[in-house]
Amino acid sequence: MAKKIFSCVACGKNPLTKNEVGITKKLLGAKSRNFYCIDCLAAFLEVEPQDIRDKIEEFKNDGCKLFE
Numbered sequence: 001m002a003k004k005i006f007s008c009v010a011c012g013k014n015p016l017t018k019n020e021v022g023i024t025k026k027l028l029g030a031k032s033r034n035f036y037c038i039d040c041l042a043a044f045l046e047v048e049p050q051d052i053r054d055k056i057e058e059f060k061n062d063g064c065k066l067f068e
Helices: 018-028 040-047 049-061
Strands: none
Touching: 018 040, 018 049, 040 049
8 A cells, every 4th residue: 555645735845754744633623624834833833843743742651543
């Protein structure tokens, strides 16, 4: 099965990392069809990019399957 490649809907970054796709799904909903890079997701949510990176690490440490 071919790996899906996602692009950021805001800036067009391509390809997005597994973590960027995962954090978009985690924060915006599992059925999200629009994905963001970390910087654009942070701008969309009005937080700092480091806040997004910290959340990714938190979810990884919690064993979330989206970040394995």
